[in-house]
Amino acid sequence: MISPADGHTPLTALVVQGITMDFVGLRALENVNLTLRQGEILGLIGPNGSGKTTMINVITGLLRPTAGRIQADGADITGKPPHKIAQTGVARTFQKVKLFRELTVFENVKVAAVSVGMPNRRAKEQAWVALEELGIEAWSGRIAGTLPYGHERKVEVARALAMNPKFILLDEPAAGMDEEESAALLQILTPIPEKKNLGMLIVDHDMNLIMRLCNRLHVLNYGKTIGEGTPEEVRRIPEVVEAYLGS
Amino acid sequence: MKDKPASTATRSHIITLLILLLPLIIIAAVTKLIGNVLFERVVITLFINLILVLGLQAFMGNSGILSFAHIGFMGIGAYASVLFSMAPQMKKLALPDLPLWLGHLQLPFLPSILIGAIIAALIAAVVSFPLMRLSDASAVITSFALLVVIHTILVHWKTVTNGPQTLFGVDRYTHLETSMCWAFIFIALAYWFKESSIGLQLRASRDEREAASTIGVNIILVRWQGFILSAFMAGLGGGLWAHFITSFSPKAFWLKETFVILSMLVIGGPNSVSGAVVGALLVTGAFEGLRGLENQINIAQILPVQLIGLTEIVLSLTMIVILIKRPLGIMGGREFR
């Protein structure tokens, strides 16, 4: 057990310990340790195929890790089904957008609040708040499948926020957006962790964006941790420069 | 600001329900005016079929899983309700081997069909849970297997079903007004379920299984709940039908009825209650029209051979064309607003 007294791993954190994930003939993650604290923004970066999405899939229960443990707020969630993990307060978005295409934008967001156990009335309020947070309340009546591409990602973020999560894992939330759009999204995302006291893990390729946005970074390469720390610290790690920043 | 969308939503739900109820009232009124017994039988059949389509919609439309078992639960509801409604003297003739307590029991119509529906729902609850983790082809195949199992039991459990022979002596309770009222109730019930929190989660799981599970939807549980409701509705439809047709055999709950109900839902559009209503109305209309045409052609001897099965073939072709051109059916998953 992790005790709150040892200082490094506070109870209000998502703690990933020694996670290894093997696919057939491929080790996608190897002994990765990672801590996401409530109130902070952690950047998870690394070249394509380095295991970032796999990490999020393991945390949210879509994949069962070969080895290792995951705790959310002190509760062991390793190997639990995805819906149970969601109900303990872990939310996510998908790199490849997965909206409920036949539902309205409002229903897409409301169902997330409903599914984590909020009564109907509160779920509606919560959905409305999340839509306003992303500035997309005007689309609430649209069928999600008819939205333009860039808009879909915002609905995904709103859907995850509507769960009122303690931890939110964003898998390339700005992918496919132009610079202006992704800057606008960044503006929206930055204040959220502190305001809602949630831990935000964000995967992105835009180094400028990541460096500005994140309190801490975690760098993966071929499934292994090659560096972690503040953006300034990470920038000075030779392996990171070689594997990622240099290119 | 925050209340406005909610109240407009409520209003639009009411409008949708009114739009769906209106044609039923018109059809029932016209039927009364015409006063033709055969026409009335067609309309009552339409209303009962609509009830069955709505029941199928509750599961299939919201979960996206094709179920062949539906008509099996209709059969359970039909036989089970008759066991409670039939007069003891009649039971001695029709089902002489019934256990004594059941042989002597007689309940009014309403409790009988409700018990029949509850029995169908309970059986669904027990047998379906393990099936709810399956999706796509394996779900379809297992639901078909379930239909076969139910059918086989109905055929061989002679004590309560009279086996493959016709069960006769059922009292007629289902009339035009009865069937219309139940159709109303079922439209509202299917609509309420779709909009309920379970229905919403089910629809989310239909569109994106993984995303639904990661927002907290217990997919197996909501599918199961939907399946039970659907079986309840099918069971009630079966009870109504049994007390309309008054004599029937297990053959009635087999592939022909399965195909009719499925085609109504697929043609109308499974993802909305409006689709279920439109499908039931259109297919019944087309069915009766084609059958009339078929008879006319045969009577007038326009063709050198007797024309048989025109109705079924046209219906099947329509379903194929719709599935290709409009996979979500005529209503495309939308409701009338």
Ligand SMILES: Nc1ncnc2c1ncn2[C@@H]1O[C@H](COP(=O)(O)OP(=O)(O)O)[C@@H](O)[C@H]1O
């Ligand atoms: N379900 C899977 N089965 C087999 N291999 C996979 C699966 N998911 C990911 N991989 C592989 O694992 C590695 C890491 O992938 P991923 O986590 O998607 O990387 P990233 O998100 O960092 O780009 C890649 O080599 C990818 O091909």
Ligand SMILES: [Mg+2]
């Ligand atoms: Mg990825």
